[in-house]
Amino acid sequence: MAFKTLIEAAMHLGLRVETVEHLTKSCPKPGEDRKLKCMATETGPLFDEAELAAYMGYLAQPWPKPKGGGRPHIPKVISDDVKDEAHYGCAICGSMDNGEVAHIEAVAQTLNNAPANLIYLCPNHHAKYDLGFKPSSNISIEVVRAAKLLKRSSRCRILKFEANAAQLLNSMLHFLKDAEKKMGAAADEDHRSIYVAEIKGLMASIPDLTKAAEEAAKKDLLTTEPEKVLAKAAPKLALLAAALTQGATESDIRSQAKSLVDEVDEILIEIDEVDCPHCGGRGQTGLVGDLCSYCGGSCVVTQDKHDAYDRAELDEVDCPRCGGRGQTGLVGDLCGYCGGSCVVSRQMAEDYDPTAIDEVDCPRCGGRGQTGLVGDTCGYCKGSCSVSRDAAEKYDPDEIDEVDCPHCNGRGQTGLAGDFCAYCGGSCVVSHAKRKTYDPSSIDEQECPHCQGRGTTGLVGDTCALCGGSQVVTAARADAYAKKRPRSW
Template sequence: MSAKNAEAKAHQEHSSPVNKYKAAALVKMSPQLLEWLTKYAAKSGHSRKLECVKGPDGELLFDAEALKSFSAYLAEPWPAEQGKRPNVPSGIEQEIQEEASFGCVICSRPKGEFAHIDPVHNSKNNHPHNLIYLCPNHHDEFDRQKLISKSDVERTKRQVLDARTAIWRAHAGLLDEILALIKQLQAVNVATQKEHFPALDAVKDELLKHIKAHALAPGLKKTAPEFAKKLEVALGDNAAPVEKVIDERAKFLEETGLVDCPLCDGSGSHNNWECPACRGEGTVAENLVGEIDLEPYRQEECPLCNGSGNHNNWECPVCRGIGTVDAYSVNEIDLSGYKQAECPLCEGSGSHNNWECAFCRGTGSVDEGKLEHFDPSDYEQAKCLLCKGRGTHNNWECPICRGVGKVDAVALTDIDLSPYQQTKCPVCKGSGSHNEWECRFCRGVGTVDVAALEHFEPSEWEDEDSDS
């Protein structure tokens, strides 16, 4: 089967209505969210809903092109009142919480917030692929790029989405989809060995649960009874079910003459898209491997990011952060929309309010095509809520406005003042003086932020008292 034939077959399949599970796998949104989007308009003030039809048995059916079009619509800027963020609708909130198992994807704490991977100042969209659930602490660290980097969050989000997609494919009841499910388990298993995020452990458990459900399902027992039986035994091995299941998949492929797709290596994904050679299934018949023409998919350096995967400090929109593109597509890529223009917010300095400019991410320039989405009202200045415009807090530079005394008005609703509530200084007991000097812990104010108490070590001050 040639790559062109595979693409034609994929197009033929996608031109027919697909059920909710295949639809979910196609756009990487849950069947529950897709159903919600058929009933409610996601964007405030808009009437557009996701189109669908009902099959003879009442099952919702979707058109593949309509799904892709609607996903693109969700990725466009969302309407919002001046100076405010676009509201995240309840259906998408539920989606983001469920994919994170209702806890922060970094630490699994139950109370979280909806964080934008591509900051809302830039993206202005609440597409579920642009949102992730983080606890307040990790949300703050991510926004400030302290301990949690954008690449960490993107990688975790991608792993979770890929795993959920494999689950939805498996729900379609096809043998190749449970093989893809196990292949994804293998990928997540490798990922958890490299970096230990609770969200990945939760996804691995979820994958095992769905693999077990499908191994016991009548459909698989009818299609591949021996494989289903072996999977059931492997899943019952409490010592190492993951390794046993992965091993049974490898044996089954060998016995049935299937191999991992030579283009996507069994993942079903190529350059962050559905693999065109295997149609996202991850496997092909071994005797057809020689007919798959991989030349069109030979990788060449991305002409926009020159192989870095990064464009203006963001994931490159042409290669989706990979750094390479298929050879056949190089001449079709239109770079005109990516010509650089001076950032209208920082006027080329790369800095805004003593921070990296949020609109250009510190580069000082932006794509010309992005200028149409720049709304000056998003960056209107307002007095800092913490320092009341003084620029100082407890005799230090204000940590909210970094000494400027003002902040973007749109950011006011995101400012959490609870860590800055005042409490009596534990060193000077509120006097502002310690050992006849200005108290070093509170800088003579007599009070400190409640958050500062986390860093207070009494033993350090006992030594100082004894020295005096």
């Protein structure tokens, strides 16, 4: 059984120390009493790793809705934590005006108010992301997840060296150097904006940090020569950081960050840490932000641990249910076995029994997730492809607002050429209301005057030259035919 200190637990959970302390005293979910368990010692509380993992799972489970309905409330301690993580500025652009706590995975579907599912965005990016769920929005879920991972990585580094101002300053300068490099290599504007915002947030904290390093130097608390040299450079670093104005452009920010790092590049303390090879320095894996099983969420490991990394030695294999994708169905439902983690333990893989999962093929679409000829989302499973056994047993086709299209009799096509039905558009079905209002005379289709609606001409069944086998034509085409006479076709 492995135990972690308060700061290590905060790094593990990706939260502020104050938030972790609050969770040991109070449950964030209304009406529930689950608190984060810890063991009191003379040197401070200790946290069992298994309990930390279990509590993260608890926070990610659906939160209770208010009695009057609607979305579950986000407690202040968690919303404040999310704001602090983003340096109180939008995680994407850094704007500090009227920010909003947004959900990464849609709260309407997940009811998940866990900090790992929340991010701080300005109203503009919140609206563009459309509450973090519409794939067609201007800001993709990949961009938002990338921003969340960067914020979490930055916080973990800060927590790791919080007790030593000089080491923290060094770590932040290393992070700035890496962020400035990645900003220049970003694939698109959205990802570049994420690094710009983080650099702005980090540079804003440097003046206070350099002051703390100076104070530590005055008290002879610095133990290594590089730390002392860095502390001497603190005043100049503070001036460089303070020169960054609120309205600075991306070019200004990048230039200032580079100047700041270049100032001490030759004397930066060589801390024995590199990005974790398992998670790529993100600290998380999977679709739901599981803590990396190699670095434990720290984002970094020692060089020796990096060199010794062997994925085969980790107790992780691709989930046998989703093939390591973390999702099932056409609409990206989180896998019912791994819960979106993408991986499971070897024991879980061996124990996997598809019949033990409360999922069966949707009786409406046969597990396809779609109906009709044009791939309409199934009206029963909504594209999930599967439903619970109870839902399958309760399935009643008469309760779904769908009936066979009266124009094509449910085939989705008309004519010999297989044209999509002009009334249902190939869906094969229509709503009851649309069925009642069906009026064939309102559809711009007339029997083809060249083949008299047969779709073919001649003794060998040649495809009609006028309708192309559709058997019908528009009124305008029929009128034109009547005027030009058959010989012109």
